[in-house]
Amino acid sequence: MKNFITQLNKAFESRIRLGIMSILMVNDWVDFGELKETLALTDGNLASHIAALEKEQFVIVRKSFIGKKPNTAFQVTQEGREAFQSHLAALEELVKGMK
Amino acid sequence: MKNFITQLNKAFESRIRLGIMSILMVNDWVDFGELKETLALTDGNLASHIAALEKEQFVIVRKSFIGKKPNTAFQVTQEGREAFQSHLAALEELVKGMK
DNA sequence: AAAAGTACTTTGTGATACAAAGTTTGTAAT
DNA sequence: ATTACAAACTTTGTATCACAAAGTACTTTT
Numbered sequence: 001m002k003n004f005i006t007q008l009n010k011a012f013e014s015r016i017r018l019g020i021m022s023i024l025m026v027n028d029w030v031d032f033g034e035l036k037e038t039l040a041l042t043d044g045n046l047a048s049h050i051a052a053l054e055k056e057q058f059v060i061v062r063k064s065f066i067g068k069k070p071n072t073a074f075q076v077t078q079e080g081r082e083a084f085q086s087h088l089a090a091l092e093e094l095v096k097g098m099k
Numbered sequence: 100m101k102n103f104i105t106q107l108n109k110a111f112e113s114r115i116r117l118g119i120m121s122i123l124m125v126n127d128w129v130d131f132g133e134l135k136e137t138l139a140l141t142d143g144n145l146a147s148h149i150a151a152l153e154k155e156q157f158v159i160v161r162k163s164f165i166g167k168k169p170n171t172a173f174q175v176t177q178e179g180r181e182a183f184q185s186h187l188a189a190l191e192e193l194v195k196g197m198k
Numbered sequence: 199a200a201a202a203g204t205a206c207t208t209t210g211t212g213a214t215a216c217a218a219a220g221t222t223t224g225t226a227a228t
Numbered sequence: 229a230t231t232a233c234a235a236a237c238t239t240t241g242t243a244t245c246a247c248a249a250a251g252t253a254c255t256t257t258t
Contacts, residue, residue: 005115005138008117013114015107033235042218043236043238044216044217044237044239045217046236046237048216068226072237088194094117094121095187095191131205141247143206143207143247143250144248146207147207147247168256200257203254203255204256205252207253208252210248211248212246212247215244218239219238220238223236224235226234227230227231227233
């Protein structure tokens with residue numbers, strides 16, 4: 001009766017991390033600037049949310065240069081993909097119960 | 100592109116409040132003790148989350164006596180119902196985008 | 199009188215969110 | 229060579245939140 005709530009992942013409770021994940025789920029290698037603009041975040045805010053997701057090993061970070069400019073890009077890991085899908089499945093249960 | 104995230108309501112970000120609301124959406128007048136057990140919360144924890152929802156006017160609280168025992172029960176308001184449904188709709192958008 | 203039940207409130211601690219400003223490293227312009 | 233700029237952080241500071249545990253108030257049961 002309460003399991004669908006305990007299955008919700010704490011890492012995905014915040015709107016912003018929900019946004020980051022949903023973008024990374026459908027786009028391979030999204031870069032810092034693009035993500036920042038899409039979600040209308042400050043640098044620091046994005047950096048800290050990414051750090052939280054990286055700590056959980058839900059995303060990986062790649063630092064490189066595009067031409068002469070430094071570029072940081074993110075990709076969702078397999079683990080992140082699975083965790084996020086479970087989270088969404090639990091949310092879906094919740095929605096279903098309401099119809 | 101980012102609107103479905105901004106449509107997510109901050110009041111419903113926590114697992115616990117998500118749980119409270121989903122129960123109240125399908126049950127009329129749920130009492131303190133029942134909600135507390137269903138969600139496996141401490142008294143204080145439930146009280147504070149309810150207070151947050153009450154402040155937003157998403158739930159109303161009724162204090163009465165059942166026989167000789169004090170009873171506190173909660174009901175979702177129309178406003179709460181609408182806000183929660185919008186929230187779920189936004190989550191559904193998010194899920195849909197991923198299929 | 200003592201114990202137990204209901205519903206809180208208070209206290210304390212630790213985590214989180216966020217903005218704003220500062221820092222680092224490397225490139226580009228003058 | 230100095231200045232300026234850009235990307236991506238890190239730091240700082242403040243405010244809010246989550247939660248457990250203990251305390252409170254009132255009533256009822258034993």
